[in-house]
Amino acid sequence: MSEKHATDAYYKPYDGPAGGWGALKSTQHFWLSSGNATRNVRTLLNTNQPHGFDCPGCAWGEQHKPGMVRFCENGAKAVNWEATGRTVDAAFFAKHSVSALYAQSDYFLEYQGRLTEPMRYNPNTDHYEPIAWDDAFALIGETLRGLDSPDQVEFYTSGRASNEAAFLYQLFARAYGTNNFPDCSNMCHEASGYGLISSIGIGKGTVSIDDFEQADAVFVFGQNPGTNHPRMLDTLRDVIKHGKQVLCFNTLKERGLERFQHPQNPLEMLTNGFTPLNTAYFTPKLGGDMAAVRGIVKVLIALEEEAQQRGEQVFDHAFIAEHTQGMDDYLAQVKATSWEKILEQSGLTREEIVSAAQVYAKADSVICTWAMGVTQHKHSVPTVHEIVNLLLLRGNLGKPGAGACPVRGHSNVQGDRTMGINEKPAAALLDKLAERFGFEPPRNHGHAVVPAIHAMLEGKSRVFIGLGGNFAAATPDTPATEQALRNCDLTVQISTKLNRSHLVTGKNALILPCLGRTDIDMQATGSQHVTVEDSFSMVHASSGVLEPLSLEMRSEPAIIAGMAKATLGNHPVNWMELIEDYDRIRDLIAEVIPGFTDFNQQIAQPGGFYLGNSAREHRWNTPASKAIMHSHELPRHILHDAAAEHLTDATLIMQTLRSHDQYNTTIYGLNDRYRGIKNERKVVFINPADLERLGFSEGQEVSIRSVWNDGQERRVDGFKLVPYSIPAGNVAAYYPETNPLVPLTSVGDYSNTPTSKSIAVVLEPHQSARIA
Template sequence: MTERARHATYDQPVGGWGSAKSLLKHSTEQHAVSAVAALVKDHNKTGGYMCTSCAWAKPAQPHAAEFCENGAKATFWDVTSRRTTPDFFARHTVSELLGWSDYDLENEGRLTHPLRYDARLDRYVEVAWEDAFADIGTKLRGYQPDEAVFYASGRASLETSYMYQLLARLYGTNNLPDSSNMCHETTSVALPPTLGTPVGTVLLDDFRETDCIFSFGQNVGTNSPRMLHPLQEARERDVPVVVFNPLREKGWEAFVNPQRPGQMLTNEPTTIATQYYQVRAGGDIAAMTGMAKTLLALDDKAQALGDARVLDADFIAAHTHGFPAFEAMVRATEWAEIEHESGLAQAEIEAAAHTFANARAVIAIYGMGLTQHRLGVDTVQMLVNLLLMGGHIGRPGAGICPVRGHSNVQGQRTVGIAEKAELVPLDRLAAQFGFEPPRADGMNTVEACEAVIAGKVRALIGLGGNFVRAIPERELMEEKWRELDLSVQIATKLNRTHLIAAKTSYLLPTLVRSEIDRQATGPQVVTMEDSTTCIHASRGKFEPAADTLLSEPRIVAEIAKATLPPNPCVPWDRWVEDYARVREAIEATFPDDFRAFNARLDTPGGFPRPVAARERRWETESGKATFTRPKALSASFDDGRDADVLRLITLRSNDQFNTTVYGYADRLRGIHGSRMVVMMNRDDRIRLGLTEDGRARLVTAVDDGIHRAMGGFQVIDYDLPPGTCAAYFPECNALIPLWHHAEGSKTPAAKSVPIRVRPE
């Protein structure tokens, strides 16, 4: 879109009439008004379907309407009456469609028929399902196993994900990158050596018992709005909520609950954040170090006065390892350095630490604002350090709570979507299915991109997602993607990845989770895992968009049968007939996590997987929870020596989920009409010679022989810390070097990209 953006501060709370109007607008635009009744009756409820949007927990006693504005948009987007049929592709060449926006492509509606790209016509043309599977199988059999990549988006169910990882391993590769590589892989690397778990320790019930909540780098209003319900209930018990985030996001400021008629009538919001600190991008380690320094000083004072300790000394002594070295590091760090790197004053950090010190049970929430930095692993581990100082792990109402994005991105890892061989019970799979699994690690997402660029990948299968749009180094990746022999994309709607045609490209349209999945034994049930490790059943309620669609499990099974030699131990057809049989296989592979899987499907609120750290059992090398020392106070690639270099945060709008753009109304930030904007601190704008509402060019401030730049951005004054600016994902992915990723996890460092902003 080339229109100029309109910007005016949004003066209303999150939720309220703004959300209600948005729901009406999007249901009407997608001709899906009839879906509203099912949203109320079935959305995120036992016996209904689970949202395809965020992975936030589903309560055992759901609200009357257990959905948020973005969850409703996702459903309207899925059950739209719009269709992208073969006739559409007969009218439009791929070259033409490449000029369309992300929004316009997906807004054409649901894909209805399997398609193959015809280079001679420059169009996608209809192909029979059996012909598509036969050709895909023939081509896959012609490659070496490690020349193929099996990518998975977080939308796929546990059943599909399990079948998909088995397909890849029977094929002979652990090349199973997934969307978690791009967001919370940092969590999966940071938590095991410190707490002995790759996932959070908090359950939804803990929000009812907590007496203090901290949040770092998480935008609740856009990314997990249903979390506002437990946050509102906590605030009504006078629980303090302390937020560290570079932008002042509306979701953390004020909330009107659309399900409370009295609050809707008065429009009197609940204040969520009681303390709000606009930390510099990449400065969270410094802020947390300052908090730790304050806690040590308060503890010293308490001991001198003979008062109760501020630190949980008994917990530290009995349950932790490495505290003396951590303590020495914190005491040696000067306040001047902490203030410089965090962008916060000592008094602000001390005030946050006092709130922490006065709490009995602290929940620490975080999102990609911590994970997507060069030192993202160190940042997450620093947050663990803070919690360990107060004994806030394995205590009711306390713990660490990474907030995952996609609805089953955590669950697919649980059932084997992982490139690291050590994370998967390969011996059990070998015995269960009578084959020798590959033992070498496969490629994660960044490594898969590196291999595509190097010409080492010949085929990429995509189980959902918009791979080329979601990854860094977009311009080079689009060029090299066209050199792939085979691209197979299992999808519901058209997106840009589909238009970057490989030598052979297939689009295989599938059902969405909210649609009835009818197989030989009747309508099927699928499952997924939320951010708190709880497993939920999902039953589709809407009629499929077309009778030509196949389910994801069916598509995976047909590719497997066309590609692999017969294996009597792998009953692909029987699994497709009845997904309960897939769950039996999952339970056999992961008996501790999925005990009595089919019997517990409809447990209200889901059933939690066991997490040893919740019980203060530490599955770490030392057998204890471990304090660590960060490598530096700044997590960014920017070294701070050039004042003209800003740290770019890429973020999502209120009208967006992941790469899916629902419209051009970022209502909560007051930005309408365009996504080509750069939000800047006013003093930075003036200092760099830019005019308000003028045009700017963003140039990546690295010297690696590749020029990365994007123009056409409208400059908007915004409340941001000096040295920090913000623009939208995925548009700005072209500015992120592929090698700009978190150390240890290779999660793209998209939250503090060093750039220069120049007048255009």
């Protein structure tokens, strides 16, 4: 397969709207190239439909609109990518050694197709070889029973696992004796969870998708819906159609946040019209969102003081008095923050901040949304606190059209947490497990992702089990992470498709092929459905519609049950009996997890059911039984001291990001349509002034070296420079190619999340260019 042609132009600025004919053309391309085109028409039409399957593409909720089509361009990519007709079987692994596959790109690996039979790595031949399911389970059980401590196992989870799989997984691990649950949320929205719980007592967003119809203004911080969750564009489009305000704060100028052409709107398509998606667009520096919000509040204080002189008010004093704690200290902190500091760190002008504050002050109901542009910095938790404080000042929590909305990526990352995938479990959950299942679960805190990598590097953890995902590619400091996995006695990857993690093996390694969302899951009592939770706490049923490509594929719940049975026998449940009928798993969930009473009955409702939200109901599960307004100084510098102390005029701050043909570490193609990139991934987006200042030229190949004071060299080579609308001093490049630049010890305060949006780097002429 040819990945690209040297003669192809790699960069041409994109002038069209997001969505529209480009989205339809892209959808058609991925549909036709799936190797399953005829069958996948039916598959796509069952996406997000009643009695169909939940889209694996993102966690955005469903609007209650009539119509047959409920998928976006990226959803179509995800569905066709999973529902491919290509297979990776024993013959494939006999042909390709692990070393040869490791040298291929991530795009090449996943393009090969679906994994169809369990495999075991043979280090003597450097090939994967077939293994029977029973033998694979026996190897896992024997290895786990032979360890010195249950805490020597890392139970990793991808956010695409179903509620049923996640519940069984956490039950298995805790019955075994550990709370080691590194999961994908540790690398993305951990700061949202920590920040919200410590502020309002619950780690989830407080809005429903219907709130967007009632919002007067929506503030969008640090996210690019056009690439990462395109269905959100439809929601924002409706906000503007209703005459309301959308304000976007994003470091890069993103076409999806500027204008959108709805592929299902005939008038827009035929007339080439579009909806402008922002009523104001601000481009703060990387890590500057906290300072921008601090500036908005500083303006609001001045507006409040002016209003009081007229006998009026800007702040909702009744709400503040009844429902909050800490306002006086917070406002004192804001007043003590200089405008010089706010403007320097935000990168915005005072006029821009004032204009945003005036919109907020005039709106009766405001929603604040955010994603990884907020959560992957050293000071991400204080930034989330700052956003919550902004909402609390005008009572914008718990009323129609208002609230906090962290936009999740994986389609069930929120549900996994609800089911107990948490290295720091609540005592109430552990008490319920003990009461229902008759064993004492471990009470000590386990490992999140970064501590898990350290534990494997140090030999303290000896087994890695991955329930989905691509741990080796998703994590920071790639060489360190890969060495950590290689240190293990056993690595187990439960996967749908071949990826980088299968090629970074422990002394023993297994690939266990699982069913995907699109596959029919047939068990003893018939076809099964699973459930997922979206960003709005709605729980939906999901039923696959395609016959699996191989009888050797097993569902995630069945694989977990097989591992548990081989390790624990029938303790604390009859694992295989649960797999016969997933209603039995849901009955257990209903007994243990709050909000799931009558789970099997509730999930039969069209559209699923709402779990509820305590903060939305003004029940604050905090020590003070009120919403807490936390006070933080603006960070001295957005970087860790280990990088900041080495800053020079040549140092830039880099963020990693996705391309448009990408979902997390899954690379669907080599194009990034909205940013104008074609057939290339190794690019660096840079401000034209920095390009000139540093003596580089457009298209020049450079090496990127990260700046950190631990004595290790972190460098990636052969990246082309692309001038782009991004603040001076900032650059951006795609992951996972640039994950090697993120130091393992560069993590967020409180959250321990890798700081993938604020990496100090230096650009240098590429080595081959210097030799030439």
